[in-house]
Each structure stands twice: as structure tokens, then as C-alpha cells.
Amino acid sequence: MKTYLVGGSVRDELLGLPVQDHDYVVVGASPEDMERLGYRPVGKDFPVFLHPQTNEQYALARTERKISRGYKGFEVFTSPQVTLQEDLARRDLTINSIAKDETGHIIDPFNGVADLEAGILRHVSPAFSEDPVRILRAARFAARFGFRLAPETLALMNDMVHNGEVDALVPERVWQELARGLMEQHPSRMFYVLRECGALARIMPEVDVLFGVPQPAHAHPEIDTGVHIMMAIDYAASKHFSLPVRFATLMHDLGKGTTPPEEWPRHIGHEARSIELTRNLCERIRVPKDARDLALLVARYHGDVHRAEELRPATVADMLQSVDAYRKPARFEEFLQACACDFHGRPGYAGKPYTQAERLKIALMAAQQVDAGAIAAELSQVVINTAELPAAIHNKVRDARISKIKKELLGGDVDTIHSDLS
Structure with missing residues (x-):
């Protein structure tokens, strides 16, 4: 029984990035062996266990075989005879197929370290095409690390889209991966990769068609609507x-x-x-x-x-x-x-002031000075027809807010208030 650190934790450590979670693979053990050692089983689809002290995940080495379409269409096989290399071979990208043993020695059968150093996203084997989620993951890693796709990997992703594999993705998984990609450092890279392999047109055609649509040059120097959207989400990330x-x-x-x-x-x-x-x-x-x-x-x-x-x-x-x-x-x-x-x-x-937002913040602060509850209480004492009361309250509150906003925006010192908000 041997234990190895695998996947993203090894990758991030080699990149000098903070390691959030540690994932381990165990070779030469059965589920019964793990439970005898105090590990707690938690895996639903394959044997995963929690360490009795650290609660970190330990998975038994396994292989996978495609039996139907979609990201769930896999048959999992695990036994003490499954080797570390067989387990690493089922993974998506070479940068995620690196392991480290208990002595700190790096095991890298698919040259993931070289791809890390070169900034390349490369699939481990043709089995990459068996899981359409891997297209989304590859695009997300491009957004995270700024890596480029190996030509053969991009070609394989194009084939997967052409063969309809992307159409088998369940909506929740699409959103999960897109959301994670949007939260990366350069989210535009995810969408450019998805567009390059044809997947964006299948999962978000509304975004894909924006590329090539012109806008007025005086307001949009970039002209292309799709390019503008990409610049905007990268600004949001920054x-x-x-x-x-x-x-x-x-x-x-x-x-x-x-x-x-x-x-x-x-x-x-x-x-x-x-x-x-x-x-x-x-x-x-x-x-x-x-x-x-x-x-x-x-x-x-x-x-x-x-x-x-x-x-x-x-x-x-x-x-x-x-x-x-x-x-x-x-x-x-x-x-x-x-x-x-x-x-x-x-x-x-990017560096220009957006005074419109500050102006509306000032307007909101002014309008919030109106005590809607006090106005409602006052009117409830004088309005006889209760059916007319809601409209009367709405109108008087609205008028009071307009008055406050007008006084603040037209009679106040906007620059002074802005400095107070910053």
C-alpha cells in the first residue's frame, strides 16, 4: 500500500501557487484495508475515503471505461492491482497527471512538468474525448493560468464538438464550469478557447454571435461587440x-x-x-x-x-x-x-472615472433620507378612502424623494460628496 499526492495540489505546488486542498491516491489497497485503518468511506461512484485525523480525501487507484454518452457515462474499475500510472492515465490534462510520493519524489509519466514550464494544456490520451466536461475544464484552466492549448488538443476538442459530445452536457454542469471560469483571473480566455473549438456556439450561442457584430466606433474603439464583452469581464475580474x-x-x-x-x-x-x-x-x-x-x-x-x-x-x-x-x-x-x-x-x-455611478449613489443616499414610514403614518390619519391610501403614500414618498434628489444633484457639491464616499 502506497500513498501519493496527485492532481491539482502537485500542479499548484510546482507553479508556486497556494495549495488549497490535498488529494491523494492509494495504490495496492482495498476498501476493506482502508476501513481497517480508520478511513471513512464517502465516495458514491468510486471508493473515496476521508483520513481519520485530517479529513483529507484519499481515493483508491482506479481506471475508467466509457459506456455511454455524457460525463456520467463511465464504468469505474478499482482493485489493489491498479497501478499509479494507470490512475494518472485516466486524467484529463498532463499538468493534472503529476504525482508526488511520500519522499517528495515527482512521478511524471506524461511529461506534465514540461508542459507546466512551457505553459501548454495538453490531453493525456485520446480518452480525453470521452468526457465533454473536459472541454470546459481545459478552457477554464486557460483562463486561470493563461496557458495555450496544444494544437492536437484543440483539434480533439473540435472533433468532440462536431460529434455532438457537448450536447450531452447537463445544464447544471455547464453552469458550474462557466461560473468557475468567470471567477478566474482572465475569464475572457475561457470564452476564446470555447469559441475556437466551436463549443461556445453550442452552449452559449447568444454570446458566440456577438463576435463580428460592429458597434459605433466613436463609443466603442474596439468596434466588435464580442471583443467588448471580453474586455468588460476581464475588467470585472481585475x-x-x-x-x-x-x-x-x-x-x-x-x-x-x-x-x-x-x-x-x-x-x-x-x-x-x-x-x-x-x-x-x-x-x-x-x-x-x-x-x-x-x-x-x-x-x-x-x-x-x-x-x-x-x-x-x-x-x-x-x-x-x-x-x-x-x-x-x-x-x-x-x-x-x-x-x-x-x-x-x-x-x-480602463482608467477613466465613471462619474455616473457616483452620481446615482449620491441620489440614493439623498432619497434614503425620506422617511416612508412616517409619511405612511401621516397619510393614514387624513386619507378617508382606504382604497386610495396606497397610491397616495406612493406618490407622496416619490415626490419627497425627487425633491431630495433634485436638491442634492442640482444644489449640492458632487465632488465633495464623492470624496466622502471613496
Whole structure:
């Protein structure tokens, strides 16, 4: 019985990165052997055990055989006779197929160390094509490390897409991998890889069609809508924004992909089209509610936010109400962050101030000074017809908020307030 450190923990250690979790493979042992030593079984589909003291995962060496389509269509075989090399051979990429023994010696049968040093993502064997999730994982690792795909691996991924393997992916797994990729350092790399192998057109066609769609050059020096979206999500990553913010940034211009070519480069009404496309995409890949709701708000209102300095106080008050800023100020902050990513995701704009967001924050602070409860209590004493009371309260609260916003934005010192917020 021998134990080896394997996979991502060895990879990250060799890259000089923090190691979050340690994964071990055990060669020459049976499930009964592990339980006799006090390990606790937890694996559902194959023998995985928790260490009795550290609770770290120890898996018995195993092989896998494809028996049906999809990422679950595998038959697992494990026995004390399965070797370390056989276990490493079933893994996806050479950089994930490196092991280290208890003395610190590196075992690298597939030259993963060389690929780490060269910054290459290369599949271990043709068995890579048996699991479509590996396409998403390879793209995610490109986003994490900035590595390039080996030509033969990219060709294999293209074949997998052409053969329909990607169509067998379950929605929840697609979202899981996309979400993890969005949280990487350079999320655009994931989408460029998926597009290069054809997978993006199958799992997110609404995003894929944005590439090649022009925008007005005076507002978008990058011109290409797809390139703009990639720049915007990379900006979101550079600011360490949350997953909902990054996803909303990815979604905000989907409607531009449906603009008739004869109307290019203008995209009148794209916000409304973006809402419908975003809603359908979120339903299809099971996007969580917090990310979906923020994406829908940003799709609808990002244009209004960009025009914040032109909006009347009444329009500002109504927008704050529509995005539920009074009840959910934290989400409103994320809403403004996504709009800022849209603004900054253009050549030459990364360092420019986005004063529109500060203006709306000031407006919200002003409107929050209105005591809606006190107004409701006051009106309940004087309005005789109770059926008219809700509308009366709404109108008076709205008028009071407009008054506060008007006074702050038109009569206050915006620069002074901005410095107080920073």
C-alpha cells in the first residue's frame, strides 16, 4: 500500500501557487484495508475515503471505461492491482497527471512538468474525448493560468464538438464550469478557447454571435461587440467583482447579436432584446437567482445608468425604485459595478472615472433620507378612502424623494460628496 499526492495540489505546488486542498491516491489497497485503518468511506461512484485525523480525501487507484454518452457515462474499475500510472492515465490534462510520493519524489509519466514550464494544456490520451466536461475544464484552466492549448488538443476538442459530445452536457454542469471560469483571473480566455473549438456556439450561442457584430466606433474603439464583452469581464475580474457582477457583465449586450445587419452599427432597442435572451439563457443552463436577477436589471437599465448625468431627478427616482435600490442597496452597488465594467471594457477607458455611478449613489443616499414610514403614518390619519391610501403614500414618498434628489444633484457639491464616499 502506497500513498501519493496527485492532481491539482502537485500542479499548484510546482507553479508556486497556494495549495488549497490535498488529494491523494492509494495504490495496492482495498476498501476493506482502508476501513481497517480508520478511513471513512464517502465516495458514491468510486471508493473515496476521508483520513481519520485530517479529513483529507484519499481515493483508491482506479481506471475508467466509457459506456455511454455524457460525463456520467463511465464504468469505474478499482482493485489493489491498479497501478499509479494507470490512475494518472485516466486524467484529463498532463499538468493534472503529476504525482508526488511520500519522499517528495515527482512521478511524471506524461511529461506534465514540461508542459507546466512551457505553459501548454495538453490531453493525456485520446480518452480525453470521452468526457465533454473536459472541454470546459481545459478552457477554464486557460483562463486561470493563461496557458495555450496544444494544437492536437484543440483539434480533439473540435472533433468532440462536431460529434455532438457537448450536447450531452447537463445544464447544471455547464453552469458550474462557466461560473468557475468567470471567477478566474482572465475569464475572457475561457470564452476564446470555447469559441475556437466551436463549443461556445453550442452552449452559449447568444454570446458566440456577438463576435463580428460592429458597434459605433466613436463609443466603442474596439468596434466588435464580442471583443467588448471580453474586455468588460476581464475588467470585472481585475477588480475582483462577484460572480453575479461578472455574469451580468457577460450578458448585458446580448441583444446586439440580434440586430439586423442593415441597422449596424446602431443597436436601437437592444436592451429589451437582451432581457429576453438573458432570461432564456438563464433558464436553459440553470443560472442561480441572484446572478439571473442582477443580469436582467443590468441588461434593462445599463443604458440609463450611462446617461445618468442627463436624467431628470424624477427619472432617477423612478429608476432607483425599479431596480429596488431602496430595499436592496448592496445589490444596487453590484448593479453599478456591472455598468462600470461595460463603461471600462473599451480601449483607453480602463482608467477613466465613471462619474455616473457616483452620481446615482449620491441620489440614493439623498432619497434614503425620506422617511416612508412616517409619511405612511401621516397619510393614514387624513386619507378617508382606504382604497386610495396606497397610491397616495406612493406618490407622496416619490415626490419627497425627487425633491431630495433634485436638491442634492442640482444644489449640492458632487465632488465633495464623492470624496466622502471613496
